[in-house]
Amino acid sequence: MLGFAIRRLLATIPVMGIVAIIVFSLLYLTPGDPAAVLAGEQATAEDIERLRITLGLDQPYLVRFGQWIGGVLQGDLGTSIFSRRPVMELIVQRLEPTVALTLASLIIAVAIAIPLGVVAAWRSGGIIDRMAMSLAVLGFSVPVFVLSYLLIALVSVKLQLLPVQGYVPIAYGIGPFARHLILPAVSLGIINAALIARITRTTMLEVLNQDYIRAARAKGLSVRRVLIRHALKNAAVPIVTVIGISFALLISGVVVTETVFNIPGLGRLTVDAILRRDYPVIQGVILVFSATYVVVNLLVDLSYGLFDPRIKY
Amino acid sequence: MSAVATTIPIPEVRGVLRLWRRHPNVIIGAAMLAIAVIAAVAAPWLGTVDPQMIAPFNRLETPGAEFWFGGDLVGRDVYSRTVYGARVSLAVGLGVAIGGILFGLIVGLLSGFVRWVDQVLMRVMDGLMAIPSILLAVALISLTGASLQNVIIAISIAEVPRVARLVRSVVLSLKEQPYVEAAITSGTPFVLILLRHVLPNTLAPLLVQGTYIFASAVLTEAILSFIGAGTPPSTPSWGNIIAEGRTVFSIAPHIVLFPGLALSFTVLGVNLLGDGLRDIFDPRYVSRT
Amino acid sequence: MNDKQALLSVDNLTVTFRTDHGVVPAVCEFSYALDAGETLAIVGESGSGKSVGALALMRLIHDPPGRISEGSIQFDGRSLLSLPEGEMQKIRGNEIAMIFQEPMTSLNPVLTIAEQIVEAVQLHQNLTKKSARARALEMLQLVQISEPEQRLDQYPHELSGGMCQRVMIAMAMACTPSILIADEPTTALDVTIQAQILDLMRDLKARLGTAILLITHDLGVVAEMADRVLVIYAGRKVEEAPVRELLRSPRHPYTLGLLGAMPRLGDTSTDKRLTEIPGSVPSLLEPITGCAFAPRCTMAVERCHVEAPPLERHGDAEHVAACWRSDEVGTVR
Numbered sequence: 001m002l003g004f005a006i007r008r009l010l011a012t013i014p015v016m017g018i019v020a021i022i023v024f025s026l027l028y029l030t031p032g033d034p035a036a037v038l039a040g041e042q043a044t045a046e047d048i049e050r051l052r053i054t055l056g057l058d059q060p061y062l063v064r065f066g067q068w069i070g071g072v073l074q075g076d077l078g079t080s081i082f083s084r085r086p087v088m089e090l091i092v093q094r095l096e097p098t099v100a101l102t103l104a105s106l107i108i109a110v111a112i113a114i115p116l117g118v119v120a121a122w123r124s125g126g127i128i129d130r131m132a133m134s135l136a137v138l139g140f141s142v143p144v145f146v147l148s149y150l151l152i153a154l155v156s157v158k159l160q161l162l163p164v165q166g167y168v169p170i171a172y173g174i175g176p177f178a179r180h181l182i183l184p185a186v187s188l189g190i191i192n193a194a195l196i197a198r199i200t201r202t203t204m205l206e207v208l209n210q211d212y213i214r215a216a217r218a219k220g221l222s223v224r225r226v227l228i229r230h231a232l233k234n235a236a237v238p239i240v241t242v243i244g245i246s247f248a249l250l251i252s253g254v255v256v257t258e259t260v261f262n263i264p265g266l267g268r269l270t271v272d273a274i275l276r277r278d279y280p281v282i283q284g285v286i287l288v289f290s291a292t293y294v295v296v297n298l299l300v301d302l303s304y305g306l307f308d309p310r311i312k313y
Numbered sequence: 314m315s316a317v318a319t320t321i322p323i324p325e326v327r328g329v330l331r332l333w334r335r336h337p338n339v340i341i342g343a344a345m346l347a348i349a350v351i352a353a354v355a356a357p358w359l360g361t362v363d364p365q366m367i368a369p370f371n372r373l374e375t376p377g378a379e380f381w382f383g384g385d386l387v388g389r390d391v392y393s394r395t396v397y398g399a400r401v402s403l404a405v406g407l408g409v410a411i412g413g414i415l416f417g418l419i420v421g422l423l424s425g426f427v428r429w430v431d432q433v434l435m436r437v438m439d440g441l442m443a444i445p446s447i448l449l450a451v452a453l454i455s456l457t458g459a460s461l462q463n464v465i466i467a468i469s470i471a472e473v474p475r476v477a478r479l480v481r482s483v484v485l486s487l488k489e490q491p492y493v494e495a496a497i498t499s500g501t502p503f504v505l506i507l508l509r510h511v512l513p514n515t516l517a518p519l520l521v522q523g524t525y526i527f528a529s530a531v532l533t534e535a536i537l538s539f540i541g542a543g544t545p546p547s548t549p550s551w552g553n554i555i556a557e558g559r560t561v562f563s564i565a566p567h568i569v570l571f572p573g574l575a576l577s578f579t580v581l582g583v584n585l586l587g588d589g590l591r592d593i594f595d596p597r598y599v600s601r602t
Numbered sequence: 603m604n605d606k607q608a609l610l611s612v613d614n615l616t617v618t619f620r621t622d623h624g625v626v627p628a629v630c631e632f633s634y635a636l637d638a639g640e641t642l643a644i645v646g647e648s649g650s651g652k653s654v655g656a657l658a659l660m661r662l663i664h665d666p667p668g669r670i671s672e673g674s675i676q677f678d679g680r681s682l683l684s685l686p687e688g689e690m691q692k693i694r695g696n697e698i699a700m701i702f703q704e705p706m707t708s709l710n711p712v713l714t715i716a717e718q719i720v721e722a723v724q725l726h727q728n729l730t731k732k733s734a735r736a737r738a739l740e741m742l743q744l745v746q747i748s749e750p751e752q753r754l755d756q757y758p759h760e761l762s763g764g765m766c767q768r769v770m771i772a773m774a775m776a777c778t779p780s781i782l783i784a785d786e787p788t789t790a791l792d793v794t795i796q797a798q799i800l801d802l803m804r805d806l807k808a809r810l811g812t813a814i815l816l817i818t819h820d821l822g823v824v825a826e827m828a829d830r831v832l833v834i835y836a837g838r839k840v841e842e843a844p845v846r847e848l849l850r851s852p853r854h855p856y857t858l859g860l861l862g863a864m865p866r867l868g869d870t871s872t873d874k875r876l877t878e879i880p881g882s883v884p885s886l887l888e889p890i891t892g893c894a895f896a897p898r899c900t901m902a903v904e905r906c907h908v909e910a911p912p913l914e915r916h917g918d919a920e921h922v923a924a925c926w927r928s929d930e931v932g933t934v935r
Contacts, residue, residue, distance in 0.1 A: 018440025023452065030456040037458050125666075137588065141581035143532050145539055145555065146573035153566050164563065211707040217662055218702075219722040219773065220695035229721075233712045252447035256536050260559070270448070274455050274542045282455055286448045294443050308712055309757040 008301055012294050019290045020072065023283050024065055027055065038081070038277045054081060055279065077284035082276045087284035090269060097167045098265035101188065102254055104181055108189025109196055109250075110243065116193070117200025118227055124205055132197060139194025144253045148187040148260040155183060165262040184261045188253045192246055199242040203235040210234070236307035244300035251289050339589030345582025349575075353399035364394040364549045376567050385557060385568050394549040395572045401550035402531045402579060405465055409530035410523045412469035417476020418519075422511070424477065425484025426503075435481075438474040446471035447533060451542045459545045464537060468530050479522055483515045517594035524587030528580045535576050551576040608635035608676075609813055610659075610781060615673035617651075617658050617837075620666055626886045628654040630837040632673070638780060641807065641814040643828035643845070645821060645860065649883045651837035652817045656783050659815075660700060661690050678780065696726035699774035703786035705766035709758035715742075716754035719773045726777045741772035745802060764795035771802065778810055785817045800826055821860055825849060830920075833857050836884055836894035839913065843921040853916050853923035853931050856895045893925070901927050 027034050035052040036043070043051075056064040071078065077087035120129040156164040162183055168176040207213065208231055216230045217223075258267035266285055273281035304311045333340050352359065367389060376391075385391050420438070424431035441449070446468070453467035487493050493510050537543030538552025539559075546553055551572040558568025617629040629651040636642050646652045657663050658670050661682065675682040678697065682690065694700075702708040710718060719738035723729055729737065735754070742750035745768040758766055767787065774782055784803065788796035800823065807814055816827055824831055824845065831848045833841040833856060841854040852858045859879035881898035884890065893899070896906040905926055913924045925931065 014436060015439050015443055018436055019443050022437075022440055022444065026452055026456055030453070032457070034456050037456060137584055138577075138581065141528070141532075141584050142577045143535055143539075143573070143580075145536070146569075146577055149555075149562060149566065149569045149573065152562065153570075157563050157566075211702060211704050212710040214657075214662060215700075215702055215708040215770070216710065218660055218694055218700040220691045220693070220725055221721070222691055230710050230713070234710070248442075248445045251445040252533075252536065255447060255540060259540055270451065271540045271542075274451055274540065277455060279452075279455060282448075282452050286444060286452055289445055289448060290443045293445065309714075310711060310759050 005302055008298060012298055015294055016291060019294075020069060020287065021065075023286050023290075024068055025061075027057065027279065028061055034279075038279050040277060051081065054079075072287065077287065078280035080273075080278055080281050082273075082278045082281075087281050090281060091266065091284060091288055094264060094266045094269045096169060096265075097258070097263045098254055098267065100170065100177075100181060101184055101257065101263065101265060102250060104185035105188035105192060105253070105257075106243075106247075106250065108185055109192035109246075112189065113193040113196035114200050114232075114239070117197040118204055118232060120197070120201045121204030121208060122223070122227055124201075129201070133201070136194040136198045139191050139197075142191070143256075144187055144191045145256050145260050147191060148184065148257060151183050151187055152260075165260070167261070167263040167265070180261075180263075184257045184263060187260075188250065188257050191253060192250055195246050195249070196239065196242055200235065200239050203238045204231055207231045207234045233307060237304050237311075240300050240303055240307070244297040247293055247296045251293065336589045336592055338585045339593070342582045342584070342586030342589055345578060346586060349399050349403060349579040349582065352396050352575075353403045356393075356396045356400065359396055362390050362393050364389060364397040365547075375565075376571075385554070385565075391554065391568055391571055394554050395551070395575050397549045398551040398554060398572055398575065399579070401461065401544050401548060402534060402576065404461065405468065405534040405544075406527040406531040406583070408465035409468045409472060409533075410527040412465060413472030413526050413530075414476050414519055414523055416469060416473045418480055418515075420473060420477035421480025422484065422507070425481045425488070425511075431481070434477070438477055441471070442474045444471075447536060450533060450537055451540075454537065454542045459543060461544055461548065464534055464543050468533050468537075471533075472526050472530070476519070476522060476526070479518055480515055483518065484511055487511060487514060517590075521587055521591045521594060524583055524590060528583040528587065531576070531580050531583070609638040609678060610636040610815075611676045612655075612659070613674050613676075615655065615658060615675065616671050617654050617663060617668060618671045619668050621887075624887050627671075628668075628837050628886065629658065632834070632837070632839055634832055634839070634842065636781065636813050636815060639807070639811045639813050640829045641816055641827055643816040643818060643824040643831045644834055645818060645824055645831055646834035647819055647879075647883055650834050652834050653785050654837075655834070656700070656785055656815065656817050659783065660694055660698060662694075692726070695722050695774070695779070696777045697779050698781045698783065699777070699779040700783040700785065701767070701770045701774050701787050704790050705770050706758065706763050706790070708770055709766055711758055714755050714757055715761075715769055719769070719776055722773055723776050737776060738772075741776045742769070744775070744806070745769070745772040747772070763791055764799065767791060767795075767799055768802065771799075771806070775806055775810065775812070779812060781813045781815060782807075783815045783817070786819070787816075788823060789818070789820070796823075803827070821849070833860070836886060836890065838894060839924070840895065841921075841923040841925075842913075843923075847917075847921050853921060853928040854895075854925045855899045855901050855927075855931055857923075858931055859898075901930070903927065 030037075033048070035048050035055060035057055038055075039048045039051050052058050056067065059067075068078070075088055077091070079085065080087055080090060083090070116132045116135075120132040123129055152164055155161050163180055166180055168180050170177045204227075213226060213231060216226045221230070254265065255267035255270055257263070258265045259271050262268070266288070270282065270285045272278075273285070329340070385394070420434055424434040449471045450464070450467040453470065454463055457463045457467075487510055488497070490510075493506065496506050496510065534543055534550065535552035535555070538550050539556045541556065543552055544550040546557075554572040555569050555576075558565065562569050611633075612635070613633050615629055615632040616627060619626045619628050632651075632655055634642065634644075644652045644655065654663065654668070659675060659682070661670075663670060670683060673683070677693070680689075680693075682693070685693070709715075713721075716735055716738050719741060720731065720734040723734040723737050724731065727734075727737075739750055739754060742753055747753055747765055747768045753761070753765070753769070758769075761769065771787075782803075787803070788799050791799060803814065804827065806812065814827070816823070818824060828845045831841075831843060831845050832839060833848075833854060835856050841848065841852065841857050843853070848857065849861065852861060856879070862879075879898060884894055884897065890910075892905075892907040892909055893902070893911055896902040899906065903926070909926075911924045911926045911928075913922045914928065915922050916928060923931075
């Protein structure tokens with residue numbers, strides 16, 4: 001197990017290496033002069049030149065890449081063009097809201113999707129199944145910001161139950177923290193539930209046709225116990241795999257949701273950086289998000305053994 | 314004469330009827346998509362005015378008989394902007410579906426057939442897939458500048474790995490088939506193998522995957538425009554309209570809701586079409602993620 | 603049929619399945635009785651409805667598409683078809699247990715052997731986890747599994763097919779049920795293992811007094827195990843008799859065909875049996891007029907195609923058969 005974990009961890013290094021190369025090389029691969037584009041339309045020739053030096057575009061590709069990757073390995077993601085502060089520092093400052101939002105919406109997504117998928121599979125073809133799968137298709141189709149605005153209109157504006165937007169750090173009290181987090185987390189959670197519910201249903205349908213399900217029923221177990229203890233555990237591997245993959249959707253969703261709800265997290269940092277053409281920040285955020293995604297999927301891989309004893313490392 | 318006219322269409326009508334009974338999603342989805350296409354193509358004749366026309370008197374006008382979807386922050390007609398917005402979304406959807414499939418096909422065929430290229434390309438694809446597609450598109454657009462063309466290219470690049478993996482897995486499993494193996498060892502020209510065996514087998518999964526890419530591209534464009542990294546504000550797109558209405562959402566929700574509904578309607582149509590096609594072809598290699 | 607009160611009596615059972623092409627009666631007006639401690643074999647080709655009949659007994663037919671549309675099942679003074687689901691759960695695995703054709707896939711691959719046996723024991727008997735585990739071990743010893751202690755914490759994929767079937771039997775017998783339904787218990791196993799499993803079942807039956815409802819297509823197994831035999835064709839009972847009587851003088855051409863195709867234990871060419879009777883089980887989609895077996899029957903006369911033969915008694919040994927020419931069947935042989 002430990003050996004597998006180490007091997008699997010080592011295997012993520014090339015992936016992260018490629019990510020780093022892609023993110024870094026974009027600056028060089030884009031047609032035209034990136035310095036001119038980033039400097040904006042009102043920039044003078046001097047502004048552009050200064051930016052070119054700041055970004056290191058005046059130096060040969062490999063030299064610059066060496067410097068950059070050396071810095072990244074030491075936790076130095078470069079310096080923001082706009083605020084002139086280290087990108088790493090900016091990211092750390094914005095971490096809490098994003099982590100809170102991501103975890104909360106992941107929990108909501110799983111809490112909605114798995115029971116829904118299980119029931120839909122058990123009663124496949126029935127009313128609950130049809131409704132659940134229609135909702136799932138809707139989840140694929142409604143952009144998270146549209147759902148967010150609908151929820152704001154209903155819950156915050158009309159019923160005035162929850163704040164329209166904003167974020168309160170957890171240190172300021174769990175109540176206000178939760179009140180501000182509920183709507184964004186629910187919006188994002190519902191959208192992400194679609195994919196997880198669908199895979200849960202598909203996998204459960206397959207599992208429920210297996211001989212051991214019939215055998216478990218023949219032992220006198222209740223439907224609920226068969227579904228949860230016998231079927232769901234067998235369906236777990238594909239489900240956690242999709243949860244891992246859906247993390248990418250979640251990250252995109254976080255960027256949007258933070259904008260809608262004005263949450264000062266990494267997503268908001270990204271959007272501000274786009275508007276200010278602050279490429280080092282964009283680069284840093286992408287790197288951090290991608291690394292998180294890779295690590296999450298590494299953990300997913302490692303979790304397979306917990307669910308299925310046939311998987312040997 | 315009349316006999317010919319009445320007998321010929323019958324099989325077609327029957328075919329559609331059978332499709333409707335067995336796979337209603339295909340028909341519903343296609344119809345929804347058709348509505349969006351009509352809106353895009355016939356925008357000028359659908360009771361619209363110039364979507365860019367600023368009329369300060371109509372600022373935040375509520376929806377009614379004159380302004381069906383109301384007016385926006387500077388008094389532009391939200392209905393006209395929404396109808397014209399279909400053009401951007403469909404152009405992006407179609408452009409990305411074609412671009413993504415084309416590039417993905419090339420990469421997938423290369424790695425399926427050339428072993429040493431496979432290692433390199435698949436590692437690059439792994440890397441690309443590890444970058445959340447929105448962020449990749451954001452980075453590309455911030456470096457190249459916001460334009461419709463750049464949005465299409467940026468989203469296409471993010472879609473390439475999915476298609477490449479699909480094509481590659483089709484090729485690899487085909488190579489195991491005895492008849493393809495025989496064709497390869499007997500020296501059949503590569504182009505013939507491609508045309509006879511590979512492309513027919515990839516067509517159905519690519520069609521299904523294409524619809525999913527279309528749907529996700531339309532969503533991605535809207536998100537990019539919404540966060541200010543997409544279609545330039547001079548062109549009305551659903552994401553843009555929503556982004557502009559964002560600040561006044563609590564007093565004038567219609568600016569956000571109407572284009573939001575149009576967007577959801579279109580993507581839903583494409584997704585239903587894709588799910589229906591998936592049920593019909595049942596391709597093993599397609600996945601949504 | 604029996605004068606004394608049978609442990610289980612099935613009357614007029616009809617099970618239908620909804621398919622894309624219409625409603626199919628998989629089991630049709632099926633009746634039989636099972637006494638305590640006896641072994642009744644239900645014999646038929648695959649697709650004859652014999653497994654459906656067994657699942658109906660446990661009320662484990664998936665509804666939809668399946669439905670028990672008619673009949674009654676009396677078990678130990680209770681009417682199974684009208685029991686609430688909760689009561690039925692107390693019977694399943696406790697009073698009526700079941701083992702299946704594919705032992706390897708009938709055990710849950712992600713739970714240990716102990717977890718699976720303990721679960722059944724704990725459910726039906728008020729035992730602590732510890733004593734349930736002790737019971738599980740005791741059962742594994744009873745089914746003569748090698749190294750029972752270690753097996754407890756192993757997973758099904760670590761066991762062979764024969765061992766899995768032993769585990770299934772241990773699990774089924776753990777609550778000492780009064781009926782064990784064995785659905786093709788040895789079909790998926792090697793011939794040598796088959797004999798061992800049959801020995802084990804006979805041994806357990808003698809020790810615990812369990813009645814066995816044995817479902818099989820293999821008359822070799824029947825000859826070894828059964829007290830009485832019931833032959834099913836196209837969802838209908840065509841013949842029923844004590845085992846010796848049936849093997850010695852069958853009264854239905856279908857039974858005769860099965861006997862002709864009977865492989866000897868140890869004969870590996872078991873596939874032969876299906877080709878011995880020409881033709882195949884009829885499609886149940888079409889309403890069957892006359893005798894269902896008539897199209898395949900070498901003895902069929904015109905009457906067989908028009909009029910369904912009723913079940914009639916032969917001799918004094920509780921021998922019934924449904925064939926117009928049943929008196930001639932023995933002589934042809």
